[in-house]
Amino acid sequence: MADTRWLDEGEQQTWRTFLTAVHLLEGALDRQLRRDSGLPHAYYQVLVALSEAPGRELTMTGLARLLRSSPSRLSHAAARLEEGGLIRRFKRPGDRRTTIAGLTPRGMETLRSAEPGHVHEVRRVLFDALTDDQVGQLRGIAESMLGVLDPGEEESRYAGPTGTGSQD
Template identity: 50%
Template sequence: MNTAPDEPRWLTDEEQRVWRAYLHATTLLEDHLDRQLQRDAGMPHIYYGLLVGLAEAPRRRLRMTELAMQAKITRSRLSHAIARLEKNGWVRREECPSDKRGQFAVLTDAGTEVLRRIAPGHVAAVRQAMFDRLSTEQQQALGEIMQIVAEGLQPREAGADLPWLR
């Protein structure tokens, strides 16, 4: 009997190739989109996602926590991000009448306008980087794969304030 303490199951060569391709592609793509948006709109990709989230919400507003969950970021990060977008005049905060702790992030007209202006370029970048290069079958496969991977991962801050669960 082997006394070695649980030799880890290293990745096979083939798994390595897949994993490195994944890392390579995702970092390049994220960088690419970040820079495209930074250049065209002066904001990083994640901030764009925030504006889109608000634009799609009823009355173009969302509670901070809801927006944070939608964007998969911490409330802290969102707080800083909204402060920045507020400075740009693209978002404004509004307090929640029914819960005095709460805040709404509201997309302003200027914010809507920015979005209208930059969305086409962003979509074009996404198409060019991904959809224009993949077959329909590959797109479908990718969707399924990403669905599965996401399901296996905890959303952020689950139990963040419940240290005994960690």
């Protein structure tokens, strides 16, 4: 590898501030969700993804792609969510390889009841803290990052689900 190009003072502070902010942000979101609905943020996102899918069902692989999750992680998560009765899994007829995960009524209820508090928290820690300009900037920044981090997903943009949108 070539000579290291160290971060200058400004980059350093940008990086550290950003890292700290993200760390605290994730902590806040996760704590709120766990406290108010018993779900870690990652599991909440699984429910959201399913809730928005046609028939409220998705392939494990499809779900993993949407959530940028490893198959393994998702499989463990699904096992736990199924235990709790929030989703159910079954084989797709006609292809015994693929498993389909579907949101149960109980899962849907849990999600619905968790959403308001979650959105409130997202607003509190992100949108309320930023000006409109900053929100626009953040979007551009995140998109640029995805360009590097999420190669070959250009057409599937409008990334994964997060469960903050209006009810239908």
